[in-house]
Amino acid sequence: MPCPQDRSAAAIEEIYVDRLQEKSGISDSLPPSPKEFSESPCPCEEAKKKKLPIPWQVVMVFLTCMCTFGNHWSNGLIVALKTTIETDVHINNSQFATLVAVTNLMNTILCIAIGFVIDRFGGPVLSVWLAGFHLVGSLVQAGSATNGEDSYAMLIAGKVIAAIGDGSLDNAQHRIFTTYFAPGHGYAFSIGIIWAMANLAQFVGQATANIIATNLGSYAWPLWISAVVSLISMICACGVWIIDKYLRKHYIVLDHSGKAQAEAEGRRKRTTFQLSVVRRLPLTFWLVVVFAVFENAGVQSFVSISTQFTQQRLQKGAVIGGWVSSMYLLLPVGLTPLLGLYIDRYGQRMTWLFVSGVIYLVSMLVLRLSTTVPPFIFAYILYALAQTVTPAPQVEIVRNIIPDPSWYATAFAVKKSVVQGSIVIITTAAGKIQDDSANHESLAGAVTLWAVYGGVSVAISGFLLISCYTDWGMRYLPAARLSQVRPKNHCDETNRLWEMLAASPRGGVAHALSEHGADAELTRAEKARVLKGPEPTKVSDWGRQAAMWFGIIVVVIGWIVFGLGVMWGVQGSVIAGSVGW
Template structure:
C-alpha cells in the first residue's frame, strides 16, 4: 500500500475528476458565479505539445488537486497574455537586430525550463499553485516570441511567392497536429495513469525536443552560411547567420505602410473575436453534452483538424497566385509582404501580436462582465462577439477594395494581391498611376521602387505615430481591463490561437 512519501511516479494516484460532470456555474448557495474563465491555445513550437493547451484541458483536474477557485485558475492562464502584451515588442526588436536563429534557442530554453517547473509542481502530490504560476511566467518569456523568431528565420531563406507562405503553412500544420494530440489526450493520459503530472511531463519532454531542434537549426544555419553563398531574402545580401547590429531604428516605425496598420486594426477585431469565442469551447461542450472532460476535450479540439490539412495548400496557393487580401491569408505572410523593409518583419509582427493579445483580454473580460450582469445568459455577450465580427468584415472589405486593380488606393495592398511573377509589371503600372509618394523619384531597382510604393509619404509620418500611440493605448487598456476583471471577479484571459496569426 502506497504512502504519501513514496515517489514511484510523477504524482500519486488520487480520485480524479476527469470523468465527473463539468462543475456547475452556480455557487453552493445558488448564486451565479461571477467568474468567467476563457482560455485559448496558441500552437507555435515545432512538434508542439503545448503546455498552455494542456493546462486548459486539465482545468477541472488542476482546480481539484491544487484546491484553487476559478479566479485563481484564470490568473494562472492569464499570465501569458499579460507578458505577451509588452514582451513581444521588446523581443521583436531583438530578433530583427540579432536574427532569429540564436534567439530561437534562448526562447526555446525558457519554454523548456517553464514546462519542467510546471510539471514538477504537479509531481508527487506537490500540487503547488505558486510553482505553477512561476513556471507559466518563465515559459511565457520563451512562448511570447518563439514563433516570431522562427518566422524571421523563414523570411531569411524564403522570399514572398517563393516558398515563404508554404513554409509557414507547414509549421502551422505540424503545430496544430501537436496541439490536437496534446489537448485531446491529456485527460485520457491522466485518467489511465492516475496523475495529471504525466501529461505535463510529456509536454516538458516535447519542449526538450523542440530545444534540441532549435540548437540543430543554429548548427545547420552556421554550416550552410559558411560553406555556401546564401542570399538573405530580407535584404538581398549574403546571409551572415545574423542580422546587422545597426539595423534597427525607432524612426523606422514611421515608415510602416498604411496597409500594415489596417491589418493590425483587422486583427484587433477578427483575431481577438475568434480566439476568445473558441475559448469557451471545452466547458461549453461539457455543459451542452453533459459529458466529462475527456469528451469535452475531444469535441473542442475538432476545430484544429481543418487547419492541419488546409494550411500547407493555402500556402502553396498564396505563393503561386497571391490574393492575400481575398483568401484567409496567414497574417504572418501578409505582414511580411506589405511592410516596406522586410528586415523589420519581426518588429512589425510583434506589434500586431501584442495589440491582439491586449484586445483578447479586453473582449473576454467585457464579455464576462456582460454575462454576469445578464444573470448568466450568453445572449448579450454573444452580441459583443457579433459586433467584433461585423467590424472585422468592414475593415477587411475596405482593404479588399483599396487593393483592387481598378482603384489601388493602397499600393502595398495591391502588391500583396499579385503573384510574384507579376510584381514587376504591377510596379510599373502603379508608377504610371502616380502611386509613388510625392518627392520620391529617381529609383533604379525594383526593390527601391517597391519600397517607395509601400512607404508612408514624407507628409504622412504622423499617421504611423498616431497608430502606434493607439496600439500602446489598447495594450494599456488590456492591463486596465484585467485589473477590473480581478475587481469584478471576471478574468478575460486567453493565449493567442492559430487563427490568423
C-alpha cells in the same frame, strides 16, 4: 516601360558564385578591393561552396517547426483541463482567465524586446534560449500539480517563465525561414508548415489531456508529459542551431530578409528593431494591425473556453469535450501548407484576409445561436477553416506591405504586441462575463463578445479588399494593391501604379519625382519602396497616427484589464468560499 521579371533564387545563387569567383581571382575581372576582401576572409573557400541541397532545407524546416511543438502542446492541454484545474486548484473563471492571459500580457512587451535580440544574434541561437525558457516553465507548471500541491501561485509562475519563450519562438522561426526562403518562392508554404505542426501539437495535447488525467488520477501527468515534449523541442532547437552553422560553412546560404538587396543598392542596413521606423510604416500596415486586434485575438483566444463550451452544449464529460473541441485543429494541419502554396503562386492576400474574417464571424454566430448538435459541429468546422486561413496570409502581408524588407522584425513585433494586448482584454472580459452569468457557468454572453470581434474584423478586411480595386484605395493604399497581385505580375503592377499616381500633384510618387527629377529612371525596387511608403497627405498621416495610438491604447488597456482580472478572481474566491463552493 517593360519590366524584367525578378530573378529566381537559383539565378541569384549563380550571380553570387560568380562574384565569389571574381573575388578569388578565378575570373578575368579586376581583383577585389580591400573592403570587399575584408568582407570575405577566405574567398577561395567561399567559391568552393555548393548550392544548398533540398534535403537539408527539408531538415531545417522540420526541426524549426519542432521548436514550438512543446509550446503549442502545452497551450492545448491547459485549456482542455479548464474544468479539472478550476475544481482541483479551487479557482473561479476569472482566475483561470488570468492564468491563460498572463502569457499574452508578458508578450505585449517581451515580443518587441526579444524581436530586437533575434535580429541581432539570429533566429537559430535565440530558438535555443527561448525553447529553454519554455522547458523550465513547463517543469515548474508540472511541479505545481505534483504530490497534491495544487498551487495556483506556482502554476502562474510557471506560465510566466514559459511566456518568455512562448511569445517569440514563432518570431525566431520566421527569421530562420526568411534566410532560407524568398517571398513567392516557398516562404508562405514554410509558414503554412509551421502552423500545420502547431495545430497538430495543440490537437494532441488538447485531445489527450483529460484522458491521461482521468486514467492516471491526476492532471499532473499531462503536465509532466508536456514537459517531456518541451525537452524534445529544446533538443530540436539545438539541432537547428548546430545544423545552421554547418550549412553556412559548407553551402551557399542566401539571406532573403532584404539585407542582400540593401547591400546591392549600396544601402548598408541592419535588420533591427528601430523605434523611428514605426512612424514610417504605411497606413496599409496599420489597418492590418487593427484587423488583427479583432480577428487574430478572437481566433486565438476562443480556444481558452472551447472544451468547457463543448461540455455545456453536448452535456458530456471532460474527455468527450476535449476530443470534440480539439477536432477543429486537424483541418489546418492539411490545408494551411496548401494555402501557403496558393499564396506563393497567386497572391490574393487581402482576399484571404477578408475570407478569414467572414468565416470566423459566421462560426461565432452559429455557435451562439445553435441549440442542437449538427449546427454546433458545423460551427466548429467553420472555426477550423478560420484557423486555417488566418496565419499564412498575415505573415506574408506584413512582409509585402512594408517599404523595406529589413523592417520586418519591427513590423511583426508591433503587430504581435498589440494583438497580445487584445487577447488579454477579450480573455479576461469573457471570464468576468461567465462569472456574472446567472449560474456562473454560462458561456453564451462570452461567445457574443467573440462574435462582435468577428464583425469588426469583417468590416476592416472588407475595406482593405475594396481598396485594392478602387482609384481612391490605390491612391492612398497602393501597398494593399501590390500585396493582392500575383507575384509574377508584381513588376508590371508596380509600373502601372507608378504611372497612375505620377499624374497626381500630391503623394509619395510626386514627392519622389520632385527629389530625383521628372526624367529620373527609377528601378522597380525603388518604385515599389515609394509606393509602399507612407503617403505624405493629411488623410494618410491622420490614419497612421490614429491607428498607432489605437495600438498603444489596446496594450495599456490590456494591462489594466489584467489587473482587474486578478482583482475579480480574488473577489470571486471570497464569494465562492462564503457560499460553500
